[in-house]
Amino acid sequence: MRSSFSFNYNKGLTDTQPSGIVEIRSVDQWKAYFEATKGNNKLLVIQFTATWCGPCRLIDPAIKEFAAKYKDVDFIKIDVDKLFLVAQQFEANTLPAFVLIKKGKEVDKIVGVKKIELQNKIEQLRI
Numbered sequence: 001m002r003s004s005f006s007f008n009y010n011k012g013l014t015d016t017q018p019s020g021i022v023e024i025r026s027v028d029q030w031k032a033y034f035e036a037t038k039g040n041n042k043l044l045v046i047q048f049t050a051t052w053c054g055p056c057r058l059i060d061p062a063i064k065e066f067a068a069k070y071k072d073v074d075f076i077k078i079d080v081d082k083l084f085l086v087a088q089q090f091e092a093n094t095l096p097a098f099v100l101i102k103k104g105k106e107v108d109k110i111v112g113v114k115k116i117e118l119q120n121k122i123e124q125l126r127i
Helices: 027-037 054-069 084-089 115-125
Strands: 004-008 012-016 021-024 043-049 073-079 097-102 105-111
Touching: 021 027, 021 054, 027 073, 027 084, 043 054, 043 115, 054 073, 054 115, 097 115, 105 115
Parallel strands: 021 073, 043 073
Antiparallel strands: 004 012, 012 021, 043 097, 097 105
16 A cells, blocks of 8 residues: 655644555654644544554554544554654553543553444544
8 A cells, every 4th residue: 555645734744544544654753743743632543553463453444444534633553663662652562552642641542452442532532
């Protein structure tokens, strides 16, 4: 699947999949994205994943569905093998892990393939 690049004036250059999920590929990209989100009240859902993680692949379609449905929420994907330090920062030791951020602060965390629980948290926190 090819990624396309888009420019968001609030966030700069981002690597966006057609689903609307931004794949973070470097620490610098992560820092820039994270800093940009601190100034707004938008919910940020971070999906920590790995290419070898079966459960991560299992929940991927649900995350794409959520990204399409909740346009008022930002979704990003971080491969723990590529950005180990970022995964450590959020203690993403078990995959898949989802960290929900608002104004630069972690407001919730969900670990595992828990589609309904994640959707409920997104519904609750996106407002």
